[in-house]
Amino acid sequence: INGNNLEEILIKTKRIPMEKILEWAIDLCDVLHYLHGYQPEPIIFRDMKPANIMVDSLGKVRLVDFGIAKIFVSGVKQTTIGTEGYSAPEQYKGNANPLSDIYSLGATLHHVITRKDPRLEPPFSFAERKLMDFNEEATPELTTVLDKALSFEPDKRYQSCAEMKEAFLALRYRPTISVTSVQANGGSAELKPRKTSRELTSAPLDGVVQPIWTFKTEDEIRSSPASSDQLAFVGSYDTNLWAVDLNNGEFIWKRPSDAGIACAPGVDMSHSQVIIGSEDYTVRAIGMRDGRIHWTHITGNKVRSSPTVAHxxxxxxxxxxxxxxxxxxxxxxxxxxxxxxxIRSKPCITNDRVIFGTEGGEIIGLELNGTRKWAMRPKKAVTSSPFVDLEGICYVGSFDGFIYAIDADSGFSHWRLRTNGPVISSPTVHRNLVYVGSADGKVYCVNTQTGKERWTMQTEKPIVASPVVHNGVVYIGGTDNIFYAIDAMSGKELWRFNAKGAITSGAHIADDLVLFGSLDHNLYALPVVQN
Known part of the structure; x- marks a missing residue:
């Protein structure tokens, strides 16, 4: 696994955003739930701790080192194995069970949030180290969840990882966080309390949808938004990177450059910053919370390629x-x-490849050290950004009208599908289907194995925006000013929303919202379809 274990990350970083910690907590609950429900016999991990949790290049957690994991047989004692500080009280008596893993997960999360190593503290003393005393992002509700997981008596803990996951989900999707509002010049910061989060909202299935909120910038929004930690970020051709409250669309801060912005921001959660390029030749790293510049890098020409943060x-x-x-x-x-x-294509980064397209008509695969590994030459420019699926297949479009499927490791071509117009849109993959738009006005759904169309949906004008798939729904905008929600399996239109300008911005999912920008200067937040 290409990445670092959580113990190393705690040493190397000063802060991990609470949103990311909650995401990891939910994922780890899923892993333990799978192990505890394994058939024919449940498996207890028995050694949950930061050193046994890997964070891969995509920021996802992986549980490693199953050396002492054991099949659970109720009533049968085991040897006392685990790591002091993280192990549950009953584990010291050889009575490890699935609830012991829940305790250890609570201990691990307590360590990550407070940065107080339980191996250096008195045994079972978590209650003496209150989360909010060590981390300003911690809430009383989060404290309640971990206190329950860390109960000395097993019957007072969550009785399953599924139950614990529900508690974390409630925290993640109903947050109340305070942030700073920063003046446009990036000088002094003014504290501004955030409104409490809105209730989860679902888009209706009757074809009519209204925005949850809109935010107007000072010029066209040509590229995709991003989000993190209850903030939405979007670049505008007015030269600014804007940060707005994800809950209500209120202005938080803006950071100007010296020319228009035509690329999407890249979120770097490890350093709590947003990376953005500008046509002033410069890439900037900007603090998520205060809008201050962390660093800059000047290139030799305009930057229209969206940055990717990895490794x-x-x-x-x-x-x-x-x-x-x-x-x-x-x-x-x-x-x-x-x-x-x-290069205007956003690089796609895997565990061992950097893949991107050029306006000269090449798709290039590099090693992570910048050494060229392979190249493929479509007939025309490749502005589309590659997408690599779990099978190691890279999907990308070209101005020559083709969608390509290429082996990410070798550059070998698996198949190509011809559309009737340039493919500027960047593909995305859901299950065994790839989705992409074309300048012929169609949205394409293609089988990843065969390269054959499953369905197409015709719109009125070229589609250059990139789709996103969420809960079985494809979201994509068109230059006909319409933003579409489409059933991912059938291609049936579920609803449409009319903006006041063409949509070249890709869609972005943030909690229960789908975000996109338009040439009408607006950033829109629409409710997703809840299946």
Missing amino acids: GYVFFGSDDGKLYALNADNGRYQWEYDAGAA
């Missing part, structure tokens, strides 16, 4: 023809690759 680095292209890799922490230059033509 502790920021990868992006420039119209100067180079693909750059910078240290995400401080912006220090690592390497560059000269592709010989402008």
